[in-house]
Amino acid sequence: MTTARKLSWDWYPGVIPENVVVDESAYIETTFSFSFFRSRLPGGVEYGRGASTYLGTMFDVGPRGRVKLGECALVHGARIICDSEIFIGDYALISWNVVLMDTYRISTNIMARRQELELVPTRELRLACADVPAKPIRIERNVWIGFDAIVLPGVSIGEGSVVGAKSVVTENVPPFTVVAGNPARIIRQLDPQEKKHHG
């Protein structure tokens, strides 16, 4: 699928960064997704077997950030803001305009925020990316996150759970649970036995 880490179908004249590991059966719609990618770690993004990312997905990954996409994980246009680690499990489905952020990148302190904004024009990539604490996000296998949902730093979403559209997930979600709203609350439980039939 690639020549010199370019995609033959890409409308954007970019390349897949050297430290992005892509399984041969994975799919990347466009390298525009890596415009803000600046991880220096090996495997800064890892695509598992059959994983895919589509137009609108942006890897806003800082120098010490790492993102892992499991088998057949599908990200249909999410902003992934990562300064530590974001794990997206096998068969996870992430819908349009979802934001996964393991860091706020901005201080709540007014003067620190002003200093950060003053630095933005000095950067090659004109981003606000203050070094504030980051807390990893884990999205376990078979999770479905509806469009426009937001997952905040440190949150884990348990296996098989569903996050409703436009929800703001501030706390861990147990396995096989549907949550919705802002802040996201449990609206019902799912049957864990379904897993036996589908793996």
Ligand SMILES: CC(C)(COP(=O)(O)OP(=O)(O)OC[C@H]1O[C@@H](n2cnc3c(N)ncnc32)[C@H](O)[C@@H]1OP(=O)(O)O)[C@@H](O)C(=O)NCCC(=O)NCCS
């Ligand atoms: C989460 C979802 C799957 C729940 O569907 P459901 O189990 O049929 O839930 P219901 O419609 O029976 O709603 C149950 C309750 O949750 C509330 N609710 C459902 N979805 C909600 C949402 N996204 N935000 C806030 N509240 C929501 C309902 O208002 C209802 O509240 P009530 O009991 O006080 O009346 C669905 O609402 C949803 O958001 N789907 C996302 C679709 C999507 O993103 N598609 C993109 C393609 S990948």
